[in-house]
Every structure is written in C-alpha cells, then in structure tokens.
Amino acid sequence: MTDRSFVCRCEDVTLGELEHARALGLERIEEIKRYTGLGTGPCQGKECLATLARWMHAKAKAPGELLTPFTPRPPLEPVTFAALASLPAHDEADQASASAPEEDA
Amino acid sequence: MARIPLRRHARDETGQAEATPGGRARAELRFDGETVPCREGESLVSALLCAGQMMTSRSAKYRRARGPYCLRGDCGTCLVRIDGRPNQKACMQRARAGQQVASQNKQRADALDPTRLVDAAFKQGMDHHHFMVKPRVLNQVMQTVARELTGFGHLPDAEASAPVGHEHRDLDLLIVGAGPAGRAAAARAEAEGITYAIVDRRDAGALASPGLWVAAQRAPANVERVGIFAAYRDEAAPTQATEAELDAPHRAVRGVWAGHADEGPALRTYAAKHVLVATGARDSMLPLPNNDRPGVVAARGLLELIERDGLVCKEDSIVVVGDGAYAHALADRLRAVRVDPDDVVRIVGRDRVKGIETKDRKLSCDFVAMAGQPAPSHELAVMAGAQSKFDGAGFAIVRDDLGVCARAGGTTIWAAGDVCGYMGPQPAFEDGRRVAETIMQRLREASHAGHPAQLADPGDTQRLAAADTNTNTNTNTNEDER
Numbered sequence: 389m390t391d392r393s394f395v396c397r398c399e400d401v402t403l404g405e406l407e408h409a410r411a412l413g414l415e416r417i418e419e420i421k422r423y424t425g426l427g428t429g430p431c432q433g434k435e436c437l438a439t440l441a442r443w444m445h446a447k448a449k450a451p452g453e454l455l456t457p458f459t460p461r462p463p464l465e466p467v468t469f470a471a472l473a474s475l476p477a478h479d480e481a482d483q484a485s486a487s488a489p490e491e492d493a
Numbered sequence: 494m495a496r497i498p499l500r501r502h503a504r505d506e507t508g509q510a511e512a513t514p515g516g517r518a519r520a521e522l523r524f525d526g527e528t529v530p531c532r533e534g535e536s537l538v539s540a541l542l543c544a545g546q547m548m549t550s551r552s553a554k555y556r557r558a559r560g561p562y563c564l565r566g567d568c569g570t571c572l573v574r575i576d577g578r579p580n581q582k583a584c585m586q587r588a589r590a591g592q593q594v595a596s597q598n599k600q601r602a603d604a605l606d607p608t609r610l611v612d613a614a615f616k617q618g619m620d621h622h623h624f625m626v627k628p629r630v631l632n633q634v635m636q637t638v639a640r641e642l643t644g645f646g647h648l649p650d651a652e653a654s655a656p657v658g659h660e661h662r663d664l665d666l667l668i669v670g671a672g673p674a675g676r677a678a679a680a681r682a683e684a685e686g687i688t689y690a691i692v693d694r695r696d697a698g699a700l701a702s703p704g705l706w707v708a709a710q711r712a713p714a715n716v717e718r719v720g721i722f723a724a725y726r727d728e729a730a731p732t733q734a735t736e737a738e739l740d741a742p743h744r745a746v747r748g749v750w751a752g753h754a755d756e757g758p759a760l761r762t763y764a765a766k767h768v769l770v771a772t773g774a775r776d777s778m779l780p781l782p783n784n785d786r787p788g789v790v791a792a793r794g795l796l797e798l799i800e801r802d803g804l805v806c807k808e809d810s811i812v813v814v815g816d817g818a819y820a821h822a823l824a825d826r827l828r829a830v831r832v833d834p835d836d837v838v839r840i841v842g843r844d845r846v847k848g849i850e851t852k853d854r855k856l857s858c859d860f861v862a863m864a865g866q867p868a869p870s871h872e873l874a875v876m877a878g879a880q881s882k883f884d885g886a887g888f889a890i891v892r893d894d895l896g897v898c899a900r901a902g903g904t905t906i907w908a909a910g911d912v913c914g915y916m917g918p919q920p921a922f923e924d925g926r927r928v929a930e931t932i933m934q935r936l937r938e939a940s941h942a943g944h945p946a947q948l949a950d951p952g953d954t955q956r957l958a959a960a961d962t963n964t965n966t967n968t969n970t971n972e973d974e975r
Contacts, residue, residue: 389612389783389843390612390616391783392555393781393783393784394778394784395778395780397568397570397778398569398570399553399554400552400553400554400557405620408618423622425621429553430569430580431567431568431569434569434775435562435569435777436777436778437777437868437888438868439777439780441887441888442777445885452883455883457871457881460871460872460875460876461876462722462723462725463753464720464721464873465694465720465752466581466720466753467720468657472760473657474657474659474759474760475659475760475762476659
C-alpha cells in the first residue's frame, strides 16, 4: 500500500494533490474544490473543509479573511425523494398561511 | 481470525437470560453474508466492530479500504446497504434482529478484487484531469470503467413500501441540536411555557452518552429525532424588511426549516419566530499518512460509542492523536496513549489499522483516534444567511452580543454553543442558557405589546439593524452572486 495522507477521504484527495493544485496557481477553497473534487463526495465537505482551511492557513499562509467556505446547499442530511414528494403543492401552502392569524413572526 | 478490537462489557457475556440488564435482547444480523451477533438497539457500528468488521467500502479513486470514522453522522465512510437500501450511515442506525447489511463499492471476495492494484499502480497520485484523455476511444472506455467504480451504492431493491407523510408545525422557537447548548435552551423554553420543539438527528441512546461533559445534563424527553436538512426562506419573503413593512399588516413571512424524521417516516417543516442553531462542532480529519485506514476514528465519537453501548477496549488498543486540552482530555477518558500529530510518521496496516509509527517508537493498536480541535458545524446557519469566520479550527458562526446570527424573512436566527467556535460542553450549556434568556425576553415583549409585531421595541429594531450592518453586509451580495 502506498503511503498517502488524505484530506478528503470521500473523493480520495491527498495532500500531494493539494500541493499539485497549489502549484497550478489555485488559491481559493472554491477553486481547489472544483479542481480536485474535495468536498463533493457524500459528506459534502463536513469532514474535509475544515482540514483544507487549516492546511491553507498553515502551509499556504492564506490569511483567515480570505478563507471562505463553499456555499452549503440542501440537503444537509440524507433525504429520500419520497419524503420530498410529500410536501404540499405550493398553492396549498399559500392557502394555509393566508388563513393563519396575521402576525409578523 | 481477525483481531477483535472491541467487546461488549463482560457483564453481558455471562448473562444467562436472553435480555441484558439494559433491556437489550441478543440477536443476530448478517454483514456481507456472515452472521454478526448484536444487541437490539445498540449502534450498528458497535455490532460490526465487535465482530471485527472494520471495512464498509473501498474508496472512489485509489480503491483503498474505508471504515467508520466520525461515529456521529458527519463523514461519508460508514455507508452500508441495509435491507436492500443503499447508502445508510451505519453510525446512525440501530442494530436490529435479521438485518441484512452489506458493504458497498467493493467485491464480496475482497482478495479477488483486481481494483485493489490501483493504489500501488498510481504511487505518484492520479490527476483525473489528465488521465487517459487521449486517444478518444481510450477516454470513453476509461470513463465507463470509472463510472462503475466511483459510484456509491446501487439502486434499492424495491420502492419504499410505506408512504411518507408530511407534518408542519408553527412554533415560537425551534431548537436545532440537543447537545449541551440546545438542552439549556429547551429547559428555559419549557419553564417559560412557549411553543417550541427541540430536534436532533441522533437517537436517545447517543444523546445519553456524556462524552467529555463532566456535569452532563440529561436530554429532555421531548427531543424529536429529526435531521434538519435545509433552511428555506418563504418564497415571498423580503430578505431585509424595512420598518414600514414590518408595521404594515401583511402575509406572515417565515423561514421554513425542513427536516426529515428518522423514525416513523415523515417529512417535517417548521415555521418559527425564532430558530436557535445549536448544531455543535465536529471532529475533522488530521492529514497524516494512511489516515484513511479502517480503525482510524474520531476520539470523541469512539468515547461516546463505548459509553452508549457498554463496550470495552483491549488495553493499549487505542492511540489518540492530537495536542491541546481536548486531546489530553480524550486520551485520559479513553485510557489511551496520546501522540502529537507532528511526531507521527505513518499509520500502519493494510486493510485496517495495525499500529502507528512515531519518530521515536512504533505502537501497535486497533484504533487511531483523532483528537484535533473540533470544527463548527456551520452549514445550516450559513444556509439561513449567517456569516462565518475561520477560527483556526474551522468556520465559526458570527453573531452579535445577544446571539443573533441572521434574519430570514420574519424569523430571527440565533446561534449558541460550539457552532460559534468550540468552547466545550459546560461553556456551551451556559451559552445556550444565556441566548435562550434573550429569546424568551423577545417573545415576552412581543406578546405584551398587544399587537403581533415581532419587534415591539424601537430600540430593538435599531440594535438589530446595527447588528445586521455589522454581520450581514454581504448577505444580499452573496445572494446576487449565487
């Protein structure tokens, strides 16, 4: 087995690959994500985003202000299409809230 | 015979009755065709580890063995197929009699899987952008093969048999997370008598593990097992209402928070005047050689699993990797040797952890337990409009002095506890209590004012507007860019 240090285990992105991306001139978290695939696996960066940020801060000397997390998108938890399909259609939802007592929530 | 890294407490093994004192009946399930003894209701991961089954899949590119890591529902490597349904997180499932569990993305007869050779073949790494691009025919063949290998799981055996219902609730307060901060807020809400819900994706057994919380408070009985997966604004809601708009009567504008209940299938939506995000922080990975081996776990997750299911580790079978107070505390509780990440040369073992090499010694062990400073679980709050800031460990939610981190339509979003930067369980509990106090005050002011406007106090509006300016100046810009 080859010795490898993983940053993203879902997509098999190693420290070596991050160095390679950096050598190509990629400096932002979003760029590195797009090139290496880091953060695009089943966990969507929950394990690796922080690790990448720490590495960039320590090794690439990226200042904290320049580190931006990738945009979080739904779903954050596994959810089935069957569950999503159970939502009421938009007009039903409108009718429901129109009849609700008026409050600025 | 594989070395077994964990056992159930000795008390269980000698019990003569079918049921153990904790009420957990002995049962059997199957993993990859092999019988695995289990206790009804324990974590599925406990059952697998106690049977020496450390590997749940092979990785996408280098086809290396993977197993459970975080043990708390955050990472992506404990995914297994259960009763014909793919990609279930083993750490979030309970062992049940007769379950048919299977690993994914690997051949049954592991030794015959030819793709294992990929790891040795690509010692310098594989840059998928430049791999087998030309000639075109070769590229097409490569893509077909790659698609087969890099997917996760196969389609379910059958459609879901039970229809999934939808339930909507209108609340004064939604508390997301039943860790220390969430619990403190729930206690406050209960005492105040408001309409609230507290949700957590973990089950009661997991919530009962104290972990590092020395003075652990019990989770309230009304925690609902719901995994919040999105924060949706009401479509028609303005992102920043002017004072005039708030005063004028208009259709109720609320953020709608969608969740998915893990038990008794139901999709939940919540509309709340206030949402408290208390989602905590998670144990992110430390990049060390061969940190992907089955047996590499998060130290905190391992501790909670051991407590939850009454497990026992062989002596010297855990090595904790980390420095700082957090790592020391975990090494102490796990009765494990602790090594500094900087001293680690490599983790040893082929398909599972056999040991760890440091600069001055070699230790054999079954678990390498990572204990880096936890990184905030920021995603939900940021999705709702909060700003985050890198805090050295991860991305912490930015909030004002009172705890407000965002506004979504007419809903105020608050943040408390480790999601604002890891502070530890007791400080998180106190932080949750403090923020909840302000939320209660807001609710009281709103109802005493007689009319239903959320911001009854003009001073309130100004303070929130100032907070908005300081922390949310980029909110609209980001929306446009997206």
